[in-house]
Amino acid sequence: MLRKVENWHLDPSVLIGERQSDSIDLESILAAARRQLRFVLICAIGGLVLGLAYLQAEVPLYKATTRILIDKNQPAVVTKLLENGTTIQLEPMMLSQVELLRSDRIGLKVVDSLGLATDQSFLSAPYSLLDSLKSSVMEFVRSFIGSSEESSATMKFARPRGPDPRRQAFGILAENLSVARVGDSYILQVDFWSPSAEMAQRIVDKYADIYIADQLEAKDESITRARSALAEELEKARKQSVDAELAVHRFRSDNSLNNVTLVTLRQLELEAASLKSQYQQLLEEYQTTLQNQSLALTEARVVSQAPFPGTPSFPSNGLTLAIFVVLGGIIGTGVGAIREHRERFFRTSGQVRDELGLATLGMIPFIQGKPIEKKKNDRAAGEPVLIQVENSAYNWVEHNPRSEFAEAMRTVKVAVDLELQGKNTKVIGIVSCLPGEGKSLISANFAIMLAMHSCRTMLIDADMHNPGLSPMWAKGWERGLANALLGDFNPRDVLAHQSLPLRFLPGAIRNQHTLTRPVQPIAKMAELLISLDSKFHYVVVDLPPLAPVADVRSFVQQLDAVVLVVEWGSTARGFVRETLDSNRILADKCIGVLLNKVDMKRIKRYEHFGSAEFYNGRYKQYYQ
Template sequence: MNQRPIFHARADDQVLERQAPKLDVDNVIAVARRQWRVVAICVAICLILGVCYIVTAVPKYTSKTSVLIDRSNGQVVEQLSTIGGVPDDEASILSQVELLKSETIGLSVVEKLKLSDNSEFMGSGGNFLSAAASYVRSVINPKNWFGGDETTLLDAAENNRREALKRIVDNMDISRVGRSYVLEIGITATSPQLAASIAGGIADAYLNDKLNAKYEATRRAGTWLQERIEELRQKSLESDLAVQKFRAANGLLVANDKLVSDQQLTELNSALLVARADTARAQAKLDRIQSILNNGQTDAIVTDALDSSVINTLREKYLDSSKRESEISKRLGEGHVQAIRLRQEMAEYTRLMFDELRRISESYQSELEVSQSRERQIAEGLKNATGVSVTAGETQVQLRELERGAETYKNLYQTFLQRYQEAVQQQSFPVTEARIISRAVPPQNASEPRAGMVLGTCLILGFVLGGGVAGFREFRDRFFRTGEQVRDVLGLEYLGAVPLVDPSKAKPLDNAPVKGEVYKRSQVSNFAVEHPLSSFAETLRSARIAADLQVNKSQKIIGIVSALPGEGKSTVAVNLAQTLAKSAKTLLIDADLRNPGATRALAQHADEGLLEVLMDNLSPSSAVLTDPDSGLKFLPAVVKRRIPHSSELLASQAMMRLLAQASSEFEYIVLDLPPLGPVVDARAIASRIDGFVMVVEWGETSRKVVRDTLAAEPQITSRCLGVILNKVNSEKMKLYREYGSSEYYASRYTSYYHENAS
């Protein structure tokens, strides 16, 4: 016979076994068809829970108020003081949101509205489940059983305040309106009036906190500025005193914002110029009068001569004498005594005038000497002042450094004094960067529970939960469902599927036993014979063809095995043998000595069988029973006691002789062998079997069990003709069909199948 390659667990099959089904459209549709009831149940449960919540939940109301971060007020504050105002960017808006959620604002509202003592606000505010949970917590709390001291009461009050704060934060929703500077504050409570009062209280507390924060900031700034002002005032006085001491120590006296030495130097320069001009003028006057005296010029004139009354008188007399001398000379001649006398008088008058000029020249000389002496004195003083100024200039470098320090402290002192005055004014200026633009009012309609949203959420959760459960069920579906799984996981030929047969369609029990005939029960042991055109019979014919093609012998020994008990191998073996017996001589041997299912189905009243043939040397012909309908020969296994060495019997020489004798008489010998998992009987007789048919229960036997069992039985796997899926639920089988598979076209096969008896 042709030997098939020994089955081995391939790596890709192992990966396929561990993975969930491939996710494609056909697969998703198939999963939805298979698991829609699970999803529907989950959706129904979630919807029921949602309806219960809607019916039992306490209505809640949401009141909203709007606060504007007013930039115009901030600009006013900035104009009044350099302390207030910050840019209203995204971060600052988010900071205001966090401020509204802060503990300071919340506790302020709790204290103002006395929410910790408000039973309506501190109640559960939920449905009956939350109320029951709250009651249970109060009952099991030991503090409610025993009286507490004052510290315990204070702790309870503080806990109530914290619980009220937590409820405010949990029920508060703050959102920014678009990209504007408006913050909308929403509060949810069990009462419309309570929601409106809490929302309004939060807005008022926010504004008060802004005012208090600004006042506190300006107060701290004023205190700090006052300390700095006192320090700067002292520094300014010390630096100014250091400047004055340095001036006094270095003679750097100042008058009219200038050093006295610099003023003296300027004055001496001016005086020296004047002295030099006076000296030059006196020298010029002296030189002029000396020239007149040296040349004897009687008609020369100097300024002081014009002012001299003596010279003017002598000149008048001189002119008068000259006039008379001229007249006398013209009348009496130049030699006249009167003319001579007059000329003598004129000479005397000239001498007297030159004597007067000499006196004036001496005064000019004296004036020149005075001017020169004054010039020398001024020059000497200028020299001394210049030395003093040079020394003062070197010292002024240090003086200017001290003056700059003093000026700096003075400016800082004035600046901080101005800021202090602004801070004092800011403390009493009640302006913030925020204002309320929409007051909270009690809402007319409840905001919670929103039936549409609750039901929609429950619907979505139901689908998600159902999808999760369905996915888990699909992931955990490790059973054989289709022929493709048989080929992919086991690498064996898929012979077909045997549908789960309704026992009512089986032939009724024949209660008239005849010696040597097979006794039928009202089960499915003869279903293939009674329904030859059914898919059951077609699968068995597929198994026969596989045996004919793969076993190149005229007499074929076929073993029917399964991995686990209860998979229906005996039913398949009986029906296969009956189908073969219709056209060929066939012997069915119940070789399951531990659990003879075929014997119970066909000959439960038999007295002797395979055990007597093997152990007591009974003739096989004496133990073989005959089915009058199909002509099937059946060798039952009558088990009257437990057989611990069943594998040895199947591998014994007696069994070998039995098979050899049967091969000479029958074309097909079908052995109903024990399952491979519990016992080793099939392995013991495997060498004498021409081909095995593996029966796997549909939807019940794990793929891993079948694969591992066959991997441990290479001698059986190498001779395996194929796999039959037994007990297939035809209705559920449709849910596992994939596009292009044989199951997908199963509906077209119905015209060739007739499940009713022919």
């Protein structure tokens, strides 16, 4: 019994692409990855192309680097002078130096020293792709309108400078300057990025020079302030010492010496000696500051001069291309996952079984037929009209009897014979859900295959709305099924095969639209099939598509079996299921499904290991 596969208790989780198991189906994931691999690779290659285009359009930037050491190992006298006996925490101090290098105090001095405020090559240089695009647009606009209003256009579209060119130049410096502490060391690294390698080197060296000069200036100011304060203190101590000496002399001259006055005198002499000692100590410190006035008191010095950047540091070609390729691959993977999620077409026999409960009678590869040149032959009166095949695809099995297509037609014959045992004339309908799925081509080849087995066969084109078979087998023929259903049947309307026991009744070709009476297919079709009952072993009916017209509902009562043709990878599974559910009589008579236009190279990607389709490639030697 090949009509249907028993499937009443089917777990929906077995549907390919719709597994609901708690465990991860690694085999399904790998199969999906194989199916989408080409798409992901295309996206990755697209990312590579975009990366190359980006590298071609992006502005190359050169990075110059210098390093400055903040040295705390100064001589004791310098440390005493600079720190004035206080303890400085190094971490906040290093962060303060970083902010100082970034400050406008240093930046504006660099601007003034290098004349950047008036350097148009510096002010207008593009530092990124966006800047480059803006500059290109501006240049295009200038060139476009420059012929009429060149001077005013230049003023209007020049790079905005702002109210202060120095501040604009400093803004560019600040955007492209990087200052950071090197680890936990006392070294600061200063980086500057520029489209010009020479400009980058000049700016970073100037930053180091001005920073050290600023440190020297600041230290000189501190020493000057400290010396001024020390001088004031020294003058005060000198006065106090002189006053103490004068007080001793006055006391000696004004008082006679006795035990009481001697004690007072001794106290005055001790106080004078103490003040004199303090004065001498301050005088020594002051003299020391004078001696160290010429010392380089700064704690900072350059430990690594900026070398000339010979090659651009940004963008990095390898890293940029790797990022674009990875991003392209990620996008491709995401879109591929969406494509897999939206995959709702018939790809395998397992999907046919699980969705429809029907057996797959065959998988027919896509056939690219060619037009057949016809020779004009004069037909004598009384001779039967012969079938004239217009395209080689419509008699493929006749010329390729060992092909996959022919084998699928033989499988359909076996299924029909098993299903309809005991019937003298078997009426088989070939139907599809949508137009263009290939039912007419399969009807023609199935009828030829039956005739090749010496079976008397009648092929009827029953699609009276849009016949697809008649133009390929009876081009220009004006009479056919429509006339037969109106009771105007003439045996000469049937075309014959030149060598096989095959007859063909075309559908309506031209005069269908000029018929004066409406066609009543139900009763007349029954009468026609009854008239054919004793003359043919098989009657193959090429039916209209199920979805757009209602003719199939009329014809299905007269059919013994139906074969459903589904286009591989094109017709949605849910749509086919719903269509059959709405035509229960036809569904009950359906003995199986033919998957048409199958891509035999891709089908292995849609099946699990061990399935019939997985080993499809090993059967090629049987199809010659």
